[in-house]
Amino acid sequence: MIYLELFFCFFLIGLFTIGGGLAALPLLQQTAVDGGWITQAEFYDMLAISQSTPGPIGINMATYIGFDHASILGAMTATAGMVTPSIIIIMLIAHFMKNFDKTPIVKRAMHALRASAVGLIATAAYFVLAASLFHVNGGDTRFNVPAVLLFVVLGLAYVKFKGHPIFYILAGGVAGVFLWG
């Protein structure tokens, strides 16, 4: 039963997402790409779309993967699975222990988890970097020079001017149409 599988997989992802939606990316990739639901390239396209549309990235990714895998009901099932652990755990905490985050054991675990979450996000960044700065053709390990230049320009602009990420995604898209379209 495809919906049961989707719900269970995304329930697990929701349960092990700690430290923000971006930290869920490696687990999403392991589940959806290694599981054979979508290709690596589709995963990157979904990530780009999820970052530039409204809503939390983790929810957008769940909806997208679910929709791709099993249409509208799939999107709903995946998203429901992803939020169910939150609903259960948060309600228990809101009811029984509002000082949850101040207990020593949680503080210690979170101190460590914040650090490992950076490693998880760095992994996602590494894969997207590798996929975008090298040639698209498989097995080719030469730098894609225009992409590297675009990366440097966008990076310098962001460090200097900040502003909303969406502008940089749009700028990347426009540059992409001219460079590779």
Next chain:
Amino acid sequence: MMYIKRCFILFKLFFRLGLFTIGGGYVILPMLQRELVERLKWIDEKQLLNIYAIGQSTPGIIAINTATFIGYQRAGALGGISATLGMVSPSLIIIMIIAAFFRHFKDYPIVQGAFVGIRVAVAMLLLITVVRMFKKGVTDTFGCFLCAGAFLALTLFNISAIWIVTASGLLGIVYYRRKEQGE
């Protein structure tokens, strides 16, 4: 009746918040502050920061955790579910529309070209997020070890992220307990 109305208000409020959260949940805190603290006066700033801190230290997406908590406080279990439904509904609608369109247009050279560029921008934004979060979240040698360990375990060995999260949580409990007792 009162109860149903409260749930509906929660749904509407979080629907709007979901609609205006673009590029990650990190932008949601200032918006919650404006809506819940300043406009509706449901909670004060300290309570909001408290709820947000709980949302950060529990499993799940922070925005969803925060929505569930506030909804539950306002209108019980149904309130928690209404708030979460509101938060995810814009994602569901928008992503499904885009996904349906993208399926037809993704093979056009112009769209593929745009996405090569967009991927470069996404890579840049992710890298900057990593640097920013490293400065904030990695505070000691042990943290460096966990961060590097998680990265290497994933990139070199493709170990399930579930194990990495479980192991680093447990290691943290043991390490920081010993450290506190040693002081």
